[in-house]
Amino acid sequence: MVIAQVAVVGAGYMGGGIAQVLAMAGLRVTIADADAQTTQRHLERLRREASEFEEQGLFDPGSAALVESNLSAAASLEEAVAEADFVEEAVLEVPEVKGPVLLAIEAAARPDAVIGSNTSTLPIAGLAEQLKHPERFLGVHFSNPAPFIPGVELIAHAGTDEASVVAAEELVARTGKLSARVNDKAGFVLNRLQYVLLKEAATLVEEGVATAEDVDIIVRTTFGYRLPFFGPFAIADMAGLDVYAAGFRTLAEHYGERLAPPAVLTELVDGGHYGVKQDGGFVIPAGDAAPLVAYRNRAYARLGQLLRELGPAPAATKE
Known part of the structure; x- marks a missing residue:
């Protein structure tokens, strides 16, 4: 399937950003929201934002013109999806909201249209249960803010047709973003990691280890x-997997089984795989590490230069 016409259902902050990204990739994009008036307001906002971002140097030259010419508003969901090759649902992260919207999309879309959901945590199989053609449905999860975050999760459920996944991969590639296929587990990869980090950060604050600001x-x-x-x-491969295994043992002594060494790490270390320094590791193979170390040092130094140039992030003052 070659995707040329796209519909985005739900044109708020997240869906609108996705629509901008797709329009800047040269795709014809139609948006739809709660009603025609709301959709038109979003269209005007998205065109205005694109111009402002281009003026600020955040979008490439010519991006605003692409959004102006490729992005349009539909009077209804049915009108938006009628001729679409691909439809992205981006409504509230609530099954009772997403379910009826997905049913309406499926009923109005072409039989061969691929339908994606921008859900960030809800299992795709659960959303697919009420669809008549679940084989053309998958998760296509952009991150907030969509115009600037380069990664996209692709989540197929057990019944998703491989052709639908490939079509979504090719669509994401056209936008210049990187996609990763992940299995259908609640939270997928991004939010399982993100939520676990926040949970542990909150625990550190609750235990009095550090303030939220210091964390x-x-x-x-x-x-x-x-x-x-x-x-x-x-990161673990570069630090040394044997070092990580020893660190996990220390943490397990103090915090119990939840921070015991993962089996996949123990197996590598027991097999003599310590990462960069010996026989490779999780993702970095054995070999000359000098080019990798040089890249790492240059990357961190350049990031430091950027942060000094930008200065500290503005923050609201606490009352």
Whole structure:
């Protein structure tokens, strides 16, 4: 399937950002929201924002013109999806809201149209249960703010046709973003990790280990500083998997089984795989580490330069 015409149902902050991204990729995009008047207001906002972002240097030159020419508003959901090759649902993260909207999309869309949901936590199989053609349905989860965050989760349920997944992959690639296929478990990858981090951060505050402000400083200036360039597996490979295994044993002594060494880590270490320093690890193979170390050092230094240029993030003053 070649996707050329797209509909986005739910044109608020998240859906509107997705619509901008798709329009800037050269796709014809039609948006629909609660009613025609609301949809028109969103269209005007999205065009205005695109112009402002381009003026600020946040969008490439010509982006506002692409949004102006490729993005349009429909009078109804049915009109928006009628000729679409792909429909992205981006309404409230509530099954009682998403369910009827997805049914309406399926009823009005072409039989061969791929339907994606931007759900961030709800299992795709559950949303697919009431659809007549679940094989063309999957999760296509953009992150907030959609115009600027480059990663997209693709979540197929057991009945999703492979052709639908491939079509979604190709669509995301056209936008310049990176997609990752993940299995259909609540929260998927992004939010399972994000919520676990917040939960542990809150526990640290509750235990009096540090204030919320100090936890944020530690996160963004230590391991968070690495995350724009490397994921947790690559970071562990560079630090040494034997070091991580020993660290987990210490944590398990103090916090119990929940922080015991993961089996997949123990198996690697027992097999002599310590990461970069010996026989490779989770994602980094054995070999000359010098180019990787040079890239790492350059990346961290450049990030430091950017942060100094931007200065600290503005924050509302507490009363």
